[in-house]
Amino acid sequence: MTGTVPRDTGGPSFAEHEVIERIEAFRRRRPRLRDEIVTMAHGAGGKASAALVDAVFVESFRNDELDQLGDGAVLATPRGERLAFSTDSFVVQPLRFPGGSIGHLAVHGTVNDLAMAGARPAWLSAAFVIEEGFPIVQLREIVADMAAAAAGAGVRIVTGDTKVVPTGAADGLFVTTAGVGVVPAGRAFSAAAVRPGDRVLLSGFMGDHGTAVMLARGDLDIDADVASDTAAVSELVEAMVAAAPATRWLRDPTRGGVGTVCNELAQASGLGVVLDERSLPIRPVVNGACELLGIDPLYVANEGKFVAVLDPGEADAALAAVRAHPLGADAALIGEVTDAIGATVALRTGFGGTRIVDMLVGDPLPRIC
């Protein structure tokens, strides 16, 4: 990272009421829902998704936990235990791709959402919607992938459901997992804790998963050896937080990619994010495939990565701790938080210029998770 950005000195400029005001202001600026039917873009994790979630779900279900709009909700039990609770549906096609299957994704995705909420993932549920005629042998393989992924992540699949719909009423198999984890005492990641000068870490190469699934479809005549990065990052998060206990905020850049997650950070914190293009870790083969596909890798999904906002004094220790873990060997500090550009995301390019990184618009890579 080159250049300097003014750092907060901890004075009254970030008093609680100001934090609340700037968050409220940017909530009001979230995109509006203007559509009459649901389109693929509403499922892509970008602008249209945010508009649908705000207008339909948050509006109707309104409560304090949901208003956090994180990867998972944090709940307090009568005995004062803090739990994280999260869910995701998986509709990826093809069901199996280089590096994994819908089974791996269904476990890793929910485990990672719990880890992003600060929890140690513990228990998962698994609900299956299966199209009549689906081969049992294929179902067994996917379930075995889920069992292996759960064992690897140290979680247990403790409850489930199976529904079957007639041929043509679903596309093979959809899997929905939900998860519960326990948040250690004293831990609270929050966008309200983010300060100017905080550093942004990405835990490894970006764009592997989305690129791998896109190429696995075979629609494009590109012969590139790209595997999904699907993995549980919960252990990696624990290693990082041990080295950087003041970690502010975490999010996994799945649908919408690193670019959209940084925009969510900007919206939620009311601060700007400046990314340094030369610091962004990306495999040359993924970069090349994205160029051929005409897609910006900043918007391509990852399934085994996280973006962390770190106290500047702990950033180097955090990076060292993450790099010491096999899943974090290619981690990098990719940018900085600033109060100089409003709640936007800017990319300093390799040529020394700067461009705005908006949220994902449309859905260039449908059904990747």
Next chain:
Amino acid sequence: MTGTVPRDTGGPSFAEHEVIERIEAFRRRRPRLRDEIVTMAHGAGGKASAALVDAVFVESFRNDELDQLGDGAVLATPRGERLAFSTDSFVVQPLRFPGGSIGHLAVHGTVNDLAMAGARPAWLSAAFVIEEGFPIVQLREIVADMAAAAAGAGVRIVTGDTKVVPTGAADGLFVTTAGVGVVPAGRAFSAAAVRPGDRVLLSGFMGDHGTAVMLARGDLDIDADVASDTAAVSELVEAMVAAAPATRWLRDPTRGGVGTVCNELAQASGLGVVLDERSLPIRPVVNGACELLGIDPLYVANEGKFVAVLDPGEADAALAAVRAHPLGADAALIGEVTDAIGATVALRTGFGGTRIVDMLVGDPLPRIC
């Protein structure tokens, strides 16, 4: 209920090791999976569903919580809080039917599963798989139904997910909810607690939901005024348990109906269940519709009812408490547990004869929840 059945006097005949032995013996007798593809019967909640769950899911995911095979798992947190955790996918067609919609079902179904595990339902997740082109106005209505159902049941929808699949890849909308509830200290419903002489209670008329959905499809030219019973029974369970603290076991007779739930009770407890046909509460209009459809109402789904096994000394008090609640006005004691007939379910008919009630075979009423 006429006739008497020998009652257990609490002696050594039901020592712990015997309970475990008879449960193990009947687990071994669960149906085996012989199919190569998934069929509608695997989603019907009867014999084929049990075979699929045993052979594919329980076999792969094996752990103590899952082995309970209840409506939900009971988990213990580090601070000793006991939580119930449950999930269900909803694929009902049509999405709206007399008495409710997929939105009501998605909330009530998971709330009821938590209540069956002994918990006070608290938090829900909601994951949506939506077919491209689905009208936003219809989505808003379903989400409003979910919000109303959640408010009525005293639970909060705190986290969610939205996926969109291309036109033709799903049938409009599938909703998956998961739920977490808190189990009060000292409460533990378990089939291992069931004793000969225990009484069986059904909390109201049976078969309303499945019949209402079947008729709403309009495939049959039957003009009957039947509405789904979709409702949250958690408050009703609390009222009953207050009057009958020794309540042994609870299950909601959704897919597979009262007949299948009683078979699950027999399998899980290793004891027999004798039902009295004349005591079974059923609306004449539902009985008539089932006759025309050629379906036994014992296998028709309910979405706002439960089957409870009660200590015989508390059965009358439990019935009175349930009947005092609007949702339980038509409750009845429908049978008794016995050690005289093996782990089977028998029905004493109105004509004085007896017939065996097996688990549901096949799927006479697909996609009702």
